[in-house]
Amino acid sequence: xxxxxxxxGRNFYxxxxxxxxxxxxxxxxxxxxMAVDEELWRTQSNxxxxxxxxxxxxxxxxxxxxxxxxxxxxDFKLDLILYHLRLSQHxxxxxxxxxTTDISGSGMxxxxxxxxxxxxxxxxxxxxxxxxxxxxxxxxxxxWLKENPKPGEAPCAVQLVDISEVxxxxxxxxxxxxxxxxxxxxNEEAVDQxxxx
Numbered sequence: 158x159x160x161x162x163x164x165x166g167r168n169f170y171x172x173x174x175x176x177x178x179x180x181x182x183x184x185x186x187x188x189x190x191m192a193v194d195e196e197l198w199r200t201q202s203n204x205x206x207x208x209x210x211x212x213x214x215x216x217x218x219x220x221x222x223x224x225x226x227x228x229x230x231x232d233f234k235l236d237l238i239l240y241h242l243r244l245s246q247h248x249x250x251x252x253x254x255x256x257t258t259d260i261s262g263s264g265m266x267x268x269x270x271x272x273x274x275x276x277x278x279x280x281x282x283x284x285x286x287x288x289x290x291x292x293x294x295x296x297x298x299x300x301w302l303k304e305n306p307k308p309g310e311a312p313c314a315v316q317l318v319d320i321s322e323v324x325x326x327x328x329x330x331x332x333x334x335x336x337x338x339x340x341x342x343x344n345e346e347a348v349d350q351x352x353x354x
Contacts, residue, residue, distance in 0.1 A: 169262035172335040176260065178267065179251035180281040183296060187250035187280045191294045203323075204232070233290075240290040247292075251282050258311040262329040264297065266311025273299050273313060281315075285331050293327060295320035 181187055211225055258266035265283075273279070276299060283293040297315035306312045317325070 167262075169329065170332055170336065171259050171261040172332045172339070174257055174260045174331070174335055175268075176257045176286070177284045178255055178257055178265070178281055179247055180253050180255075180267075180279045180297075181251040183278045183280050184250070190246050190250050191280055191282075236288070236290040240292065243292075247282055251280065257283075260328060261332055262317075262325050264300070264314060264316040267313040267315060268311065270299070270302060270313035273302065275299050275302055278318065279315065283328075285327060287331065287334075288327075293320070293324040295324065 253271045255267050255269040255271070258268050260266075267273075278296055278298050280296050281294070283295075285291075285293065295317055296319040298318050300314050300316050302313050303310065304312075
């Protein structure tokens with residue numbers, strides 16, 4: 158698998174993935190709604206990273222570990238509550254719902270591109286399976302559309318334009334985990350095939 162080269166020199170690997178994504182037009186109202194959520198998630202991500210760092214420190218007290226575990230559980234609950242409170246805003250500003258066909262730290266393929274044209278900029282909300290209630294917000298540009306894509310090919314590809322580095326890293330971690338799962342599955346199938354023969 159060849160990495161995708163970005164203008165800043167960073168390489169990203171693309172992996173097959175079916176993830177829920179909502180999107181809509183790039184409007185001032187949608188950007189305001191997105192900014193409120195993004196600031197909140199960024200603050201929570203920073204706190205979560207600080208807690209993870211304390212948990213990973215050698216010599217941390219067992220009482221610290223227990224306290225941080227409880228705080229991380231409360232953090233998850235807060236994510237869940239906030240996510241459900243924001244659903245009406247999602248439906249208002251991100252009216253189209255589809256899923257990805259593939260994803261990388263630089264972009265994603267969309268399975269059902271409704272109301273899009275090449276060159277359009279959209280705002281999106283993406284849900285990852287590891288933290289589905291902590292949405293990833295950003296903007297993306299439609300780089301191509303295909304009316305009759307080949308089997309396994311996305312009918313639409315968008316390039317991530319504006320996304321926080323914390324969220325980009327979450328996507329990169331997901332793609333690596335997905336690739337490891339696919340590799341493990343292929344290795345398991347190869348072993349099963351050898352046993353049959």
